Amino acid sequence: MCSSTGTATATVQIKNERARVTEWRFANRGDNTGWHRHDYDYVVVPLFDGTLEIDLGNGERVTAQMQNGIPYYREFGTEHDVINANDFECAFVEIELLEPKPS
Template sequence: MCGKAKAGTALPTEFIHNERARVTEWRFMKRGDNTGWHRHEYDYVVIPLFDGFLEIDNGNGSITKAQMKTGVPYFRKMGVEHDVINGNDFECRFVEVEII
């Protein structure tokens, strides 16, 4: 995730970073762990590695609950600003692929 303005408590592990893509696994150990507020500078795909929910804080005072299904990816355009939060009572992970 690019443009990170405030560090969160989720643990990123970067697997690939080259001139075409950046692939990062995000690990949330417990409910409430978060990525930290950030803005995406590239289009990206997220592949959840769990069944459950992520809570998305878009900075407008409300939290959106997004359902995740193991292996079912979703795509977002660059420019998204948010903080992603573990909304589950268990550890969860996802892989993020940024298209540079």
């Protein structure tokens, strides 16, 4: 993921030629990833029950309900800023699939 500077903390846990696993931790309400575009397909595993706000960059903001341990998948090209909409610390694990899709 290529990102502008946000206030959330990104900790790369695994990085090799096939995958990159990053924990994103948001200490406070309003902490954010910074505007970014995903260069790879990815899976997100929330580590909390709560809400994230997604800034889509066109003046539109949506909310996304997260459930602890329930993953979701997105394809490359997604552009957004992810914002903590909770009054508590929250985190998720992002798994980027660095290999191309099989044809």
